[in-house]
Amino acid sequence: MGERQATTDGGRASSDALPKAYVPADVESAIYQRWLAADVFAPDGAGSRANPALPPFTIIQPPPNITGSLHLGHAQRTAVEDLLIRHARMRGRAALFLPGVDHASIAAQYVLDRIIATEGESRESLGRERYLERMWTFINATREVMLGQQRRLGASTDWSRLRFTMDDGSAKAVRVAFERLYRDGLAYRTEALINWCPGCRTSVSDLETIPTPETGTLWTLRYHLIDPATGEPSATETVSVATTRPETILGDTAVAVHPEDERFAAIVGRQVRIPFVGRDVPIVADDAVDRAFGTGAVKITPAHDQADYELAKRHDLPMITVLDDAAAINEAGDGYVGLDRLAARATIVADLDARGDLVGSRPHEMLIGRCQRSNDVIEPRLKTQWFLSMQPLAERALAATREGRTRIVPARFEAVWEHWLTNIRDWNLSRQLWWGHRIPAWYCPDGHVSVSSEVGGPAACAVCRRPAAELVQESDIFDTWFSSGLWPFSTLGWPDDTADLNRYYPTSVMETGHDILFFWVARMMMLGLHLTNVEPFHTIYLSGLIRDERGQRMSKTKGNVVDPLVVMDEAGADALRFAVIHGATPGQDQKFGPQKLDTGRNFANKLWNATRFVLGARPASIPADAARQAPDPAALGPVERWIRSRTAASIDAVDAAIADYQLAEVTRALYDGIWSEFCDWGLELAKVRLADAALPPAAREATWWTLVESLEVFVRLLHPVMPFVTEALWSALPHRPDDPALVIVAAWPSTAGRDRAAEAGVEAILDLVRRIRNVRVEAGVPAAAWLDARIAAPGDANALVAELLPQIERLARVRATLLDADKAKADAPGALSVVVGRLQASLEPHADPAVEARERERLSRELEVVEGRLAAARARVTDPAFIGKAPPAIVEGARRSAADLEAQAASLREKLGT
RNA sequence: GGGCGAUUGGCUCAGUGGUUAGAGCACGCGGUUCACAUCCGCGGGGUCACUGGUUCGAAUCCAGUAUCGCCCACCA
Numbered sequence: 009m010g011e012r013q014a015t016t017d018g019g020r021a022s023s024d025a026l027p028k029a030y031v032p033a034d035v036e037s038a039i040y041q042r043w044l045a046a047d048v049f050a051p052d053g054a055g056s057r058a059n060p061a062l063p064p065f066t067i068i069q070p071p072p073n074i075t076g077s078l079h080l081g082h083a084q085r086t087a088v089e090d091l092l093i094r095h096a097r098m099r100g101r102a103a104l105f106l107p108g109v110d111h112a113s114i115a116a117q118y119v120l121d122r123i124i125a126t127e128g129e130s131r132e133s134l135g136r137e138r139y140l141e142r143m144w145t146f147i148n149a150t151r152e153v154m155l156g157q158q159r160r161l162g163a164s165t166d167w168s169r170l171r172f173t174m175d176d177g178s179a180k181a182v183r184v185a186f187e188r189l190y191r192d193g194l195a196y197r198t199e200a201l202i203n204w205c206p207g208c209r210t211s212v213s214d215l216e217t218i219p220t221p222e223t224g225t226l227w228t229l230r231y232h233l234i235d236p237a238t239g240e241p242s243a244t245e246t247v248s249v250a251t252t253r254p255e256t257i258l259g260d261t262a263v264a265v266h267p268e269d270e271r272f273a274a275i276v277g278r279q280v281r282i283p284f285v286g287r288d289v290p291i292v293a294d295d296a297v298d299r300a301f302g303t304g305a306v307k308i309t310p311a312h313d314q315a316d317y318e319l320a321k322r323h324d325l326p327m328i329t330v331l332d333d334a335a336a337i338n339e340a341g342d343g344y345v346g347l348d349r350l351a352a353r354a355t356i357v358a359d360l361d362a363r364g365d366l367v368g369s370r371p372h373e374m375l376i377g378r379c380q381r382s383n384d385v386i387e388p389r390l391k392t393q394w395f396l397s398m399q400p401l402a403e404r405a406l407a408a409t410r411e412g413r414t415r416i417v418p419a420r421f422e423a424v425w426e427h428w429l430t431n432i433r434d435w436n437l438s439r440q441l442w443w444g445h446r447i448p449a450w451y452c453p454d455g456h457v458s459v460s461s462e463v464g465g466p467a468a469c470a471v472c473r474r475p476a477a478e479l480v481q482e483s484d485i486f487d488t489w490f491s492s493g494l495w496p497f498s499t500l501g502w503p504d505d506t507a508d509l510n511r512y513y514p515t516s517v518m519e520t521g522h523d524i525l526f527f528w529v530a531r532m533m534m535l536g537l538h539l540t541n542v543e544p545f546h547t548i549y550l551s552g553l554i555r556d557e558r559g560q561r562m563s564k565t566k567g568n569v570v571d572p573l574v575v576m577d578e579a580g581a582d583a584l585r586f587a588v589i590h591g592a593t594p595g596q597d598q599k600f601g602p603q604k605l606d607t608g609r610n611f612a613n614k615l616w617n618a619t620r621f622v623l624g625a626r627p628a629s630i631p632a633d634a635a636r637q638a639p640d641p642a643a644l645g646p647v648e649r650w651i652r653s654r655t656a657a658s659i660d661a662v663d664a665a666i667a668d669y670q671l672a673e674v675t676r677a678l679y680d681g682i683w684s685e686f687c688d689w690g691l692e693l694a695k696v697r698l699a700d701a702a703l704p705p706a707a708r709e710a711t712w713w714t715l716v717e718s719l720e721v722f723v724r725l726l727h728p729v730m731p732f733v734t735e736a737l738w739s740a741l742p743h744r745p746d747d748p749a750l751v752i753v754a755a756w757p758s759t760a761g762r763d764r765a766a767e768a769g770v771e772a773i774l775d776l777v778r779r780i781r782n783v784r785v786e787a788g789v790p791a792a793a794w795l796d797a798r799i800a801a802p803g804d805a806n807a808l809v810a811e812l813l814p815q816i817e818r819l820a821r822v823r824a825t826l827l828d829a830d831k832a833k834a835d836a837p838g839a840l841s842v843v844v845g846r847l848q849a850s851l852e853p854h855a856d857p858a859v860e861a862r863e864r865e866r867l868s869r870e871l872e873v874v875e876g877r878l879a880a881a882r883a884r885v886t887d888p889a890f891i892g893k894a895p896p897a898i899v900e901g902a903r904r905s906a907a908d909l910e911a912q913a914a915s916l917r918e919k920l921g922t
Numbered sequence: 923g924g925g926c927g928a929u930u931g932g933c934u935c936a937g938u939g940g941u942u943a944g945a946g947c948a949c950g951c952g953g954u955u956c957a958c959a960u961c962c963g964c965g966g967g968g969u970c971a972c973u974g975g976u977u978c979g980a981a982u983c984c985a986g987u988a989u990c991g992c993c994c995a996c997c998a
Contacts, residue, residue, distance in 0.1 A: 026957095028957085028958075029958080029960065030960085219994095219995085226998085249998080250997095250998065251998060252998065253998085264998095296996085296997095297997090297998090298997050298998080300997085301997045301998070302997080302998065306997085306998050307998075308998095309998095313996075313998075314996040315996035315997080315998070316996085316998080317996085318996070319996095374997090374998090375995095388996090420926070420927080421926090423925075423926070424925080424926070424993070424994080427924090427925070427993090427994070428993090428994070431994080431995085522992095522993095523992095523993090525993095526993095526994095553992095557934090559990095559991080590935090590946090591934085591935075593935085593936085595927085596927080596928085597927095597928095597991085597992085598934090598935085599934065599935090600934095601933095601934080603933090603934085603946090603947060603948090604934075604946085604947085606946090606947080606960075607946060607947080609960065610958095610960045610961090611960090612960090613958065613960045613961095614957090614958065614960080614961085616957090616958080616960095617957040617958035617960090617961090618957060618958080619957080620957050620958080621957030621958080622957080623957095624957070625957085672935090672936075673936080676936070676945075676946095679945085679946085680945085684945095687957085687958085688962090691957075692955095695956095699956095778964095781963060781964065782963095782964060782965085784963095784964085785951080785952070785963075785964045785965075786964080786965090790952090790953095791952055791953050791955095791963075791964095792953080792955085818955085821955085873942090876942095877941085877942065880941085880942090881941075884941085884978085884979085887978065887979095888978090889978040889979090890978045890979075891978085892978075893977085893978045893979090894940075894978055894979075895940085897940095898940055898941085898979090901940085901941065902940090902941065904941095905941055905942095906941095
């Protein structure tokens with residue numbers, strides 16, 4: 009299959025092949041090809057090492073819109089998903105990461121319309137068939153760009169299962185789902201008030217209508233009451249109403265007042281005449297009217313206002329549509345027919361003024377609904393459309409999270425989830441677009457409705473059995489989110505009873521941005537529960553949004569979109585992945601600037617060079633092709649035990665962070681573990697034994713195998729975050745015969761446990777080294793100078809210090825003499841004193857009075873600090889409230905720390921001679 | 923109008939009750955240490971937004987305030 013066998017051919021311990029710095033681009037692409045060749049992405053691929061006894065782990069990728077190239081937000085999502093998948097894969101789970109693309113009907117049409125407009129064409133000029141052909145050409149091009157970006161990022165998606173929301177499988181799922189929902193009485197067709205976008209010429213959902221603040225005008229105008237005696241409008245009796253949309257008076261069918269408003273009590277039940285259209289309409293009383301707003305009386309336009317629509321239904325008022333598809337006045341608007349809504353508004357205001365019925369106007373702050381896509385002002389309109397009853401579906405979705413079958417990360421979004429699902433309104437499924445799934449409903453000349461999931465439609469009218477030839481299919485298509493809502497199971501073969509559906513459904517984690525929690529996640533949950541009877545995923549992981557350096561949302565119109573490809577060209581995919589995961593606090597937006605990439609790039613380089621060093625430091629007694637072996641326990645020194653224990657600590661930290669979805673914490677733990685501990689201290693300490701020709705070979709071999717072992721663990725731990733550099737290093741490291749050739753399918757590390765005693769012992773020595781370095785600098789000792797040092801350690805620490813004296817010498821740049829524990833006090837005059845914990849050192853610089861003076865000053869400052877802390881510590885341990893109420897372990901800790909400080913202060917005082 | 927989030931060093935952010943609040947970047951000083959200058963060593967820098975409360979103990983819990991941001995909502 010691949011160019012390698014399933015296992016390594018033993019070690020290849022050599023640094024010759026590794027260049028001095030990690031250079032990503034060419035390495036990355038070669039590695040991706042190796043993964044593909046080894047067939048490791050598919051959970052059932054030839055290279056899979058999944059344990060069949062373990063449950064599978066499935067992530068269905070949120071399908072990006074087909075319309076364009078990916079941005080940093082996609083890169084972050086993919087990085088997070090891929091991290092989870094790679095981790096699960098290494099844990100031995102059959103890990104399916106299923107890729108896909110969304111047809112994005114309204115967004116795609118919007119983009120294509122603008123493209124063809126530059127060619128002098130339009131939707132209408134092309135016609136439905138040619139338009140759709142054009143769309144397929146368009147998306148076939150963009151799709152390749154997007155998939156290339158995913159590969160570049162290292163997404164370990166199973167390309168054999170790539171899906172598209174417009175492919176045959178999705179189309180079938182859509183038809184069957186709709187038929188089920190229709191039969192179950194949840195999908196229904198009715199005339200209702202919908203959000204109409206005149207620019208896109210389609211209805212849009214509530215979620216796609218963006219409330220936008222705007223300063224409009226609030227006009228006050230008056231209607232004349234009908235004189236009951238004459239049946240004609242009275243010249244004197246009027247009622248004033250306030251409106252921001254005067255053109256809608258053409259569709260007014262009532263005036264409403266509050267039932268308890270005494271100002272209007274006398275006229276409730278009377279009629280007013282609507283100007284221009286000459287219609288007489290009633291004055292009704294309704295609680296919904298706000299007495300304090302405007303004049304207290306409100307004109308009612310049921311066909312073009314949500315609140316008016318609700319009120320009209322309560323009062324059984326007629327509903328008159330006055331706007332057409334282009335939002336121009338239709339034939340109901342008498343003298344204004346054909347005028348655009350805004351032109352009509354101006355004309356009507358002028359005409360009212362001319363009649364003397366315009367009472368006044370003032371600027372008015374308000375929220376205007378605008379189209380998420382085209383930014384046109386949305387007009388509410390009456391239309392016959394398909395809707396989906398949401399309440400029964402929402403209840404099950406709510407139960408799933410309330411009862412813990414699905415968990416939302418971070419948990420605070422559960423409150424948002426609750427609120428939205430408990431106040432949910434029915435979903436308008438119909439779109440007057442062409443690009444998408446056509447609603448599988450057929451109408452017969454008698455108006456009967458037939459819904460069918462058959463490709464060819466129903467054989468006959470479901471009601472009157474008229475033949476299919478006489479039926480006409482609905483021309484509307486589905487809201488693009490309808491097919492998206494089926495995604496977790498349509499991708500696995502639903503509605504067919506497929507092997508994939510049985511094995512990988514329900515899926516594991518749904519990762520996506522918190523901005524589409526309602527658009528998408530809630531709908532997948534509701535449709536999934538209804539259609540498959542099970543929660544489609546057990547965890548919803550919500551990512552934050554990526555913003556630019558100034559905290560602004562990235563958007564094409566702002567021109568601040570960062571192209572992941574450009575970023576990866578500069579710093580590599582690993583660096584980008586590290587950066588976006590490093591900032592990935594669940595649900596929290598992150599700002600992204602180029603400087604954040606440096607951390608990841610440098611980190612990859614650091615690990616790269618650490619590996620180069622280790623490979624190059626192989627003792628001559630170990631053959632270059634030796635298979636990896638565990639270090640001989642009998643030959644381990646304190647340093648080796650410390651390295652192994654700290655490596656185990658890193659495993660624990662990473663495991664805990666992943667289990668809790670604290671992915672940023674994963675990068676932090678690894679950065680600290682690899683750089684600050686393993687490289688800064690582990691390797692430096694290990695160099696001493698590796699270079700000591702006087703030691704028996706077994707000791708040096710144990711040190712080297714310890715380094716190899718830790719490095720190998722770190723490479724595996726880091727692989728889900730930085731897959732490329734770790735894969736490159738994996739092939740350079742020696743392995744056991746049964747290790748796989750690729751780290752992507754290597755086993756996740758497990759810990760043999762910590763060695764707390766070794767950690768504490770070495771940690772104390774590291775503290776001593778740190779303090780010596782610090783003192784040297786403060787005393788102005790030249791960095792290159794070697795000082796004589798006398799080191800004192802109390803009884804039980806003495807042996808360890810003795811054993812690690814060479815390491816202390818190297819790291820602190822001193823020539824050390826270890827004093828007998830009994831005679832530990834003797835400081836030479838003029839020496840630099842170091843006191844840390846229970847260890848002491850005195851350094852003897854070249855005789856220099858200036859250094860001596862600085863040294864006394866330094867010790868006084870240090871004593872001051874120690875005494876301050878000591879005072880606080882004493883106060884605490886003598887406080888009866890503290891002793892009585894704090895847990896014993898805390899009290900004990902405080903006592904110990906007070907005693908240490910006391911000893912330290914005493915020794916400092918002695919050195920100062922006070 | 924309701925809800926949520928943020929507020930910690932110059933910048934970007936960790937840190938949900940326990941000694942002395944951390945990191946990266948930036949900054950200052952020093953460095954030809956044989957893995958790495960994409961580096962090494964040392965250092966300066968924070969009354970944890972504010973006010974009050976709970977507690978032996980608060981950046982952390984509670985209440986309120988302020989500023990910024992987001993979500994939801996049919997005052998025409």
